[in-house]
Amino acid sequence: MWRRRPESERSKRRNRITKRIHQIFVKSCRLYGSPKITQILRQEGERVAQKTVAKIMRENGLRSRTVRKYKATTYSNHNYPVQENVLNQTFVAERPNQVYMADITYIPTDEGWLYLASLEDLYSRKIVGWCADARMTKELCIRALEQAYKRQRPTEPVLHHSDRGKPICLS
Numbered sequence: 001m002w003r004r005r006p007e008s009e010r011s012k013r014r015n016r017i018t019k020r021i022h023q024i025f026v027k028s029c030r031l032y033g034s035p036k037i038t039q040i041l042r043q044e045g046e047r048v049a050q051k052t053v054a055k056i057m058r059e060n061g062l063r064s065r066t067v068r069k070y071k072a073t074t075y076s077n078h079n080y081p082v083q084e085n086v087l088n089q090t091f092v093a094e095r096p097n098q099v100y101m102a103d104i105t106y107i108p109t110d111e112g113w114l115y116l117a118s119l120e121d122l123y124s125r126k127i128v129g130w131c132a133d134a135r136m137t138k139e140l141c142i143r144a145l146e147q148a149y150k151r152q153r154p155t156e157p158v159l160h161h162s163d164r165g166k167p168i169c170l171s
Contacts, residue, residue: 017041017048018056025062033057033064093123097154100128102144104136117144121152128152 024037032040034054041048057063093099099122107114115136119129129148133140149158 014056017046017052018060020044020046021053021056022060022062025057025064030062030065031067091122093121096121096123097128097152097156097158098123100145100148100158102141104141107132115140117141119144119148 020041021037024040025032028036034050034057037057038048038050038053041053087099091099091101100119101122102117102119105116105118107116112134114132114134116130116132117140118127120126121128128151129144129146131140131144131147
């Protein structure tokens with residue numbers, strides 16, 4: 001008996017909304033999530049809650065793709081002098097404080113990215129200087145280098161090499 005009843009208005013509306021959600025989702029190249037789709041539906045005059053759109057999307061297996069924005073971390077097109085590559089990929093040191101290797105590590109935290117610049121003595125493999133900050137700037141690297149220099153107090157010039165640039169000699 002209940003199977004022969006005509007489709008209810010509520011069911012018709014839900015089917016119509018489901019179909020429209022799917023159309024918007026596909027048209028957006030599967031990028032839009034429930035907030036954006038809800039906004040579009042409301043602009044079209046449809047009264048619908050974001051939770052309803054999210055539920056319909058979940059029931060139909062519609063998950064938005066997240067696209068990360070590209071962020072350039074190195075600026076190579078500059079007019080600064082570039083030092084000669086003295087190490088030439090031969091990462092060997094014969095004594096302490098002869099060669100420092102530098103690197104920057106990205107650490108995800110609940111408050112955003114944390115950038116850690118560190119310097120390692122190539123001879124002892126000891127971290128001789130480091131600095132952390134919420135922003136990746138040249139000052140971050142300079143502070144790490146200054147810390148290494150103050151802590152180690154090298155008596156002879158030190159070759160500083162970063163995997164992001166050419167080696168430089170510190171006197």
